[in-house]
Amino acid sequence: MKRLSRGFYGLAAAVFLAGLLGGCGGGGGGGSSSGGQQFVVAYSQSNNAEPYRAQLNIQLQHFVKKYPDLKLLPIADAHQDSATQVSQVQNLIAQKPSVLIVSPNEPAPLTAAVQQACSAKIPVIILDRSVNTDCYTSFIGGDNVLIGKRAGELAVKLLPSGGNVVELRGILSDQPQIDRDQGFRDAIAANPNIKIVANREGKWLKENATPIMQQWLAQYPKIDLVYGHNDPMALGAYLAAKAANRDKEMKFIGIDGLAIPDGGIRAVQLGELAGTFIYPTCAQQAADSAEKIVHHQPVSKKQVLGTTEVTPQNAAQLYQQYDFSKQQ
């Protein structure tokens, strides 16, 4: 019920805003620099249906609200389709926002759309994935190689005398998969006794990870650590190991660390994962940068965010810090 009414208000706000913008259109040239001082922020999301991106949306709404002079248009969801996103970005450009934030679905198709925004003199903030042009104001993203490295360092710490590692990979052609794999392998090279005995593509999905892990459990009598490229895959493997009563003889490491009831931070709290690493949503930095841009303050062209290791000690506190479902 709460959700329904929220959606209704969103719709009402959208209609109202559309009317407002339509009215301003005649007045010419953006028309937002008068006494009221409301700066419109538009956001194009590549896919609402990924938990990480759903979290990003919630956080962005939360942080934009902290600046009373910023107004976020309803988030445009491209449903993981680049062509859809291009036309959505063009629609947003037509509404002449003060700042345009884009989470590109793919670099190449979105490049032209970002250039269009640029030539319309709209400042653009790119989140998480790159575009093939320099014509934007700021890029904000996480560092997957670094996160993979930190996960590898945790593996080295957990397996001082070496051991057998199995690796559940994301979709093989995804850049985060390539980076998370690379960083991990670089870090575990520190201990030559740590071996990756098997790795397979789990396509980021929990339901794929479980049967793969069941097959590994049947083949390998000794598995010491499971490295999942995201928390759902690590947890899917955990389910399989628990079913075979072997969950106590191995450690599980994930990535993403979402503060949702079904996410990685909770799993660390429950002792299912030995650790996970927060992949930053960039929402807070995006809101801060938008505020700076509208007030003509400088922002750095490239903002690469670090990660936070979630341990059993800090999990409860981190969950509270990143849980935005109750803070709206």
Added chain:
Amino acid sequence: MSRRSVPGQTPAATTERDGDGRRPLEPVVAPPRTWRERGGRVLSLLGSLQGYIGLVLVVVAGVLTKGDVFWNQQNLTNAVGAFSSRGILAVGETLVILAAGIDLSVGSILGIGSMTAALLLTRWHLAPWEIVPLCMAVGLFFGFCNGAGVAWLRVQSFVMTLASLTIVRGLDRQSSDNVSVGTQVVDANGQLAPFSAAFQGLGTPGHNILTGLPLPIFGRTGVYYPVVAFLVVCVMFQLVLSKTRFGRHVYAVGGNETAARLSGVNVTAVKIAVFSLSGMLAGFAGPIDAAYSASADPLAGTSYELDAIAAAVIGGASLAGGRGSIIGTLVGALILTLLDNVLGLNAVSDNLQLIVKGLIVVVAVVLQRPGLLISLGNFGREFTRRRTR
């Protein structure tokens, strides 16, 4: 009306006219006397067993390469369990395909079924026997909508179910706010809540039902619900298809809709029924999927319809309708999941797996084609007859 491709049913035993209007060959009753006759018998037996050949090849490949690691109860249960929810979708899909339709929405309906189960569990703490019927009702509703669109509004089933694929997925995502819902709810002490523990029996790996009962084969360790549910659904619907008037009507509508209508079959009712049953089965599979992953993902079941169609087609169902069987679909599902298991156990690279799986689909369908091995069987029978004349 053909049921030629029912594995295990000898084509010679089919006495009714088949769909192509050809009368099957008369059964050979004379006992074999010479080695030539025996050879003919073996060939014709091979022809009747063709539906199982793909499955046998996969099992043999598994046993040869991995031996006991492959051929043990635990591994086989795991392999079939991983496919059970898709297998149940495939049974419903087979019903629709038999009636010359296609149902692309089963993956989405499974998704909303799994989300319904997780929400009923986490918000109202319902028991499994309350959750499963409610999820089936949800699936039945969407299946009925598909059937109504196809039968009453005369929208082609591909278009109708393509539309409901996106509609139902949208509802699923809306009801969950795009965030997956975990089914393992713990209390303040870190203990699993009782309602959550009960839900695990629906398919969380390692949680069996009927434990403690002395069961054949399984002993007192109980049985894994997804596997049992899949097999029971298969047997039930095979019986419905082969023993009831409704079953014969499904084949009739798929074989020749006009002829069926002229002979008094209520085509509209049959169409609505098959889509409703397909939706209901997808709703039934929802809680299994949620329990298997211990969470309901807003994207759960995406592209499962393709696996379901593949299982039905490998099992001998014709997309033109009127030909196929549930037992065939069961065999198709087993081929798909055991193949995945064998490739996985042999650490075949992910890219190569995609290629091999695609090739196997084509090979299995060709092997299923009545005429390849049946012609071999016919040849065997002709051969026998000519010699004995």
